[in-house]
Amino acid sequence: MPKMTKAAGRRRLSEIVSKAKKLFMVGYISTKDLEAIERIAKTRSKQLK
Secondary structure, eight states, rough: OOOHHHHHHHHHHHHHHHOOOOOHHHHHHHHHHHHHHHHHHHHHHTTTO
């Protein structure tokens, strides 16, 4: 997989968080899992700025 640009990386992180929220709404993952994913994505997004 080719290296992503910073903007593409941030977009991809937001897609991952969005998918995690959908999985949470359906009941496949717990609140704890969702919070962990959001925290990781926020940290990584800050690193890409």
